Amino acid sequence: MTDYIGRFAPSPSGPLHFGSLVAALGSWLRARSQKGQWLLRMEDIDPPREMAGAADDILRTLERFALTWDGEVLYQSQRxxxxxxxxxxxxxxxxxxxxxxxxxxxxxxxxxxxxxxxxxxxxxxxxxxxxxxxxxxxxxxxxxxxxxxxxxxxxxxxxxxxxxxxxxxxxLAVVVDDAFQGITEVVRGNDLLETTVRQQTLQQALGLPIPAYLHLPLAVWSDGNKLSKQNHAPPIGETAPELALSRALAFLGLTPPPDLWQAPCPTQLTWAVSCFQLSSVPRERKILLQES
Incomplete structure (x- = not known):
């Protein structure tokens, strides 16, 4: 184990979709390739936007993809x-x-x-x-x-x-919790790219450590809109998680070889960790998906 600590911090406003799988997978691969920890935080501080049962559904979905986390889940509603x-x-x-x-x-x-x-x-x-x-x-x-x-x-x-x-x-909540959990690098989608400067401003004001930041490419619809719960992106992982994982790996520049395409999720992840490099991840481009 190294001192590296990453995290995935979904909001329980609905089930995970392909875009959120990419964010979770990218942060998980980064942590595991660094032989570090990958923590899970549920950002449940906005009740009007939350969906009943979504938090548990997210945990089950991550488990179906074999994206295991370290320690206990941190719930912002308890913070x-x-x-x-x-x-x-x-x-x-x-x-x-x-x-x-x-x-x-x-x-x-x-x-x-x-x-x-x-x-x-x-x-x-x-x-x-x-x-x-x-x-x-x-x-x-x-x-x-x-x-x-x-x-x-x-x-x-x-x-x-x-x-x-x-x-x-x-x-406020995200910078307080990143410091509390000792996060050393934040890996997430580049829809949050601009807000990073505000988080660093607040970290400086509070005297908190500033982690490194790494923003992954977004999955977007053919019309240019990002996949999101608000845009009714379909849930992922309910059926054929192996195929969805292969596609997410390919999205991040890690196309599995033919003998691993749609292999069990743990097998795909073991291969992906062994060859994961930032140089393989697309930069500053959004990959279009057909709505079908």
Whole structure:
């Protein structure tokens, strides 16, 4: 075992689809090829978006693909005390403030918040909480894609860390949990590429370690839209997981040889770990899938 610690962190808003299988497989292969740990986190802090039974279904699907994880599953719904502590610390340091600006106002500004509520001393009723973003990160090194530079206005925006509806924002929860679990590298789909700068900004503000980041290519429909639960991507793994795994490996540049195509999942994974290299993974391109 090495000091490498990776993770897969799905939200239980529906069953896994091919795109989420690619993200899980890519992060699993990266961890196992480094002889490291692969942790599983259920990002279940947004009840309105969650589907009953989806968390258990995700675990069963990963098991069908032989994507085994280390240790116990971490559930964000059981981590509110940790998020409370991080938010309280930011407020005590003067690094967070209440904001009651409606979305309509921000949309009229072009979609980037202008810090309007900084210094207004609102009492917190019907308010979101924003980070005082004095040192916004605008670029980072991606393990697959190289130097990533984002829009400065986006990078420097005072973004929301606690929502108006009382729920914790994804950005706060993810950085607190990555630090808690000791994650050394985050491997995920490149739909989350831009949000990395906000996570690194928040990690700096909280004094948390900053892991490495590596973003995998996305699976998209023929119309260019990514596979997602919102776009009604079909569930995967209910039948023929061996075929789906072979396709996911091929998507990541690891096409199994003829004698392993559709072999049992553990057999395919053993082969894949033995020959996995980042140089085989497609860079900066999306692979189109037919909706059929």
């Amino acid at each position: 509110h005390q940790a998020y409370d502590a991080a938010l309280t610390w930011l407020q005590q340091q003067g690094l967070a403030y209440y904001c009651n600006c409606p979305r309509k106002r921000i949309k009229a500004l072009g979609g980037v918040y202008d810090g309007h509520c900084r210094g207004r001393d609102l009492d917190g009723r019907d308010c979101a909480i924003r980070l005082v973003n004095n040192r916004g990160v605008s670029s980072f090194e991606d393990g697959l894609l190289g130097t990533i530079v984002t829009d400065c206005e986006f990078a420097e925006e005072d973004f929301i860390i606690h929502r108006r509806d009382g729920l914790y924002a994804y950005q």
